Amino acid sequence: MAERRFPSAERWLVPATLVLVHLVLAFLSASPSIHTGGDNAAYVSLANSLASEGRYVESWHPGAPPHTKYPPLYPAVLALMMLLGAKTWGAFKVASMMFTGLAVAACFLMVRKARGPRAAVAVSALFAVAPAVLFSAQWILADPLFMVLTLACLWLLTPDPDVSTRSLVLGLVAATAAYFTRSAGLPLLIAVVVWLALQRRWRPLAAFAGLFAVPGLLWQLRAGADYVSEFWLVNPYAPDLGRAGPMELVGRVAENLWTYTTEYVPAGLTGLDGLPAGTIGMLLAALALAGWVRRMRAGPQVSEIFFFLYVGLIVAWPAAWSGDRFALPILPLLLLYAGESAALMFRRLRAGDAEAAWLPWLGGAAVVAAGAVFLIPAGKTWYQRAERAAQCRAVVETVGPMGCYPGTVGELHAMALWAGRNLPEGSVVFSRKPRLFHVFSGLPSVTYPFTTDGRSLLTEADSMDVRYLVRGNWDTTGRLYVDPVLSASPNRFCVVAQLGYDRESPVSMLAIMPPVSDDVTVPDETAYAVLPCPDAVDHTLPSAAEIASMTVPILDQ
Template identity: 25%
Template sequence: MINTIASNPRLIRVTYVLLLIVSYFTIYNTIFDEKVSLVGDNASYYILGNSIANGDGYTNIQHSEKEAHYHYPPGYPVVIAAVVKVFSNDIITIKKLNGAFLLGAILLLFFIVKRLTENDHIAFSVSFITLLNYYILGYATIMMSEIPFLFFSLLCVLVFLKIDFSKPIFKNWLFFLLLICLSFSFYIRSVALALFVSMVCFLCFKKQWRYVVGLIGGFIVLYLPWMLRNSDAGNTYVSQLFLKNPYQPEQGSIGFSDLIERISINFGRYITKEIPSGMLSSNEVVYTDASAPITEWLLGFLLIIGIVFGIYKLQKFRTFILLYVLAFFALLMIWPYIWYGTRFLVPLIPLLIFLFIFGMISLLKWLQEKIIPKQLKHFTTITTVVLLSFWAFMYGSNSVSKLKDRAKGDYGDNYKNYFALADWVNKNADDASITAVRKEGLFYLFSKKNVTTYQKTLDKEAQLAYLKNKNVDYVVVEQLGFSSTSKYLVPVIDRYPNKFKTIKQLQNPNTYLMQFLPELGYSGAWKDGKRNGYGTYVWEDGQKYIGYWKNDVRHGEGAVSFATGERLEGVWTDGKLNGEVIKKTKNDVIIERSIYKNNVKIEVINEAN
């Protein structure tokens, strides 16, 4: 039986594919996580997909304005919308779709490696180890675009490798399939630009000018509708790309020196953190300001050397693979370094694993030819099997174990509180209510009520005006591990405590749902953080003061109105009434004139009859 399989290449290939499929279902069912991911993007994709499926267009249905959406490209939401229309909007169903994309990506990778190396064994080894990758498996269980993009980008690579560029363009159906897949990949993630650039450069290198024109022209035509739709709004990703810090826009745009610093930081981080972690580790990367130890640099460079050697030893499409890797990393180098994490490397991890394994096998073959005695003719095969088996067992078992534990785990207390407040809003708030929150997509999934974010501005008055303009009813103060709430929202609450009434408070950690009452409390001029100048103060019982302030207290001419409609007009000194005070009805009829001293009426000058 074994000899029959070994002597039949097609049977070997079918056996390997079946092994990959069986392994996928076994592993994926073990690590599948039914919980909603805490990555805010996944909720946004789900919301946009439902917006399309429900006939609301590509809009932010979580907002009261239901305005058009421009930030995320529509590729992955379109996929979600298709699932919603055909099956259901159940989140678990959509998560499992990403699992199906993972299986497709693994099989595509098998055939890509087979085409590049003409070796089924290497193709299986690379595909199986990739299937065990901690990050790829993890992203296959959440509603994010990484795995769908991985599938379509690998499909583009496989189609590109199969195209016969000696054929006329209009008789080459694979080329038109490539155009569609490449454009759709770009609609999923902008990093597909690396694929496009590498393919164009490769065709230029091969002097396939008609295909160059066809690829560029077809890509522009297919992407033009999205470009035209976004022409007025601008490309939000591009605008964020050129900010020093997309999460702190007040820092402004980058200059040339900032760009050099960004490239330097990204280069060091990818060498010491992202590449080793993405290929070999199942531990979450820890980022610190401290310099990376020499061991991390050494490991990173050893992996790079192995990858480069793997590219060098390729006999087919070496130039294209090199161009794709370089173009991908060129984009990552200019990425804002605040956008850190292995997630940005996920689409390239399978290719890096392949190149490293192929480089390692090529090195072992060279050692056998040059150094190892001829009697050890099976040195390369045995050593390769041992090393790959050790890699698959040690790394794979750890990845599966960690992801399995994560699937069984619960949300942290900070997110439990956050979702509990969303549930309170769902059950108690008016359907038209609006809540200002840090992660609006996640809050909307649990509250089913309108949400908005707050402005990323240090200007307290601008923040207050924004909340008023958005007709916000509630705000949430949480501890989700981000600094923006405490940086941008809390200072406004501290300045205007009477405008924010605590409705519900949860502890460990302290999490607040506050009703926003813009008409209450102080509104007016400030100086050095204190009320100074002309302003108004409104109490909950309907009492209102309109007049002048100094050093945070009433000082100067002013008037107090009561819920009954009556009004006192006078002069305040350091927060107390002093001098002549006139009391009037709501119709402006004088009731009495009196003298006050330190807020106490000491004499009535004239009392109306």
């Protein structure tokens, strides 16, 4: 559909205003804390290895093996920031915020080109204030950049009435960049290839294959089948459960489809849960499906092909990977397709009773009601998050980047800072969160085995030359998997340091001693006694200034 135009002054004023509103909302509701998941720390560590060594390696892992899971574009962006002087957690968070702002702009441009300015304002306004979009703006993850590149590609390759050569070239570059930002960009690559083939644009198709072939082949040779093999597991975080069979895959698709429809998508757009979210999600999905089918019948474009493939991907992968952030790239398309279906229903109703004076009023009321259904709960969600963020900022200023979490989380931060200052360089440490431990300490770290079999932990420690173990209170894993090993083989450990906020069970740095014999005592119910190490070390806690610093420790060594 040809793009209907605003007056020239408003043409860029409207999207600029939407972006500004989004950035203000994102800034006020963003938590200054570091995410407790490992992905944020992994991206920072990968970027640091690129910036400082020119290598794309897992510095947190013993031996720093080549990294093969996350594509390198987003870490390369962070590495460039580091080379320009960025060292704080806040600087990298601001980058995510800028990317979500650009995603709002790309959303507006895509919908304006596909449907016109009114639809663009409606869709991009809902997208700009969506809780899931605002939430993604505060973390150091690849999702915001992936959103920008995906929506930019869809905008550039939307016909108006045709796709210019310049737009085509830029769109192909954006699609390639999206894939090298997240592996979930593969559906976009396939969608572009299918669209070019349907359009019989063989030269651009050949050029696109050439553009992608060399870097794609190099990355595939490096990555191998690691990510693909995880896709077929029942649970990638519990590989012992094995691969999913045909019936399990069918059940996984059905479960994910239901969860995305009734939970993740409506929650991501409104912040609601339960029955209200399920009702909105079902209605939105039905309208969007009808709109998508209508567009497919009219002649599929890149957006429609991508929508089908991407939905297929996220409902087919393991449920452990699912969440509202994975639906972010398709939220604008869902809103666009659903809006088109609703508009078509109203036009047909009006055509059936053209003289009814109340129909225009009904249409206006329906638009206002639909906006209220999304905007009111989204606004409430934003307000609650903004209040928590304001409280958190006051705490972080004095307690540091982990200050808004329970003290048991802050213990790992303090112990990692202590370890980086006191343990021998290159020491390998068992910890609950190895990537976080590494960015705080600079030391390599691995997760201790989640098993009560003492042989597993000690055998792995000996094979990987792990010489230290953090027994913390992050969650119950220390009590479940570390304590039985300590009880069974107390002679294999000694206490190097204890830094605890919980006096009854302080976080402990334990040294793993060489084996005295091959005998392993059977665990019993008696209390174990791990003695202090004979060589004394400085047990002083990191200073308040060290703990409160918002500088990424590995960037300040």
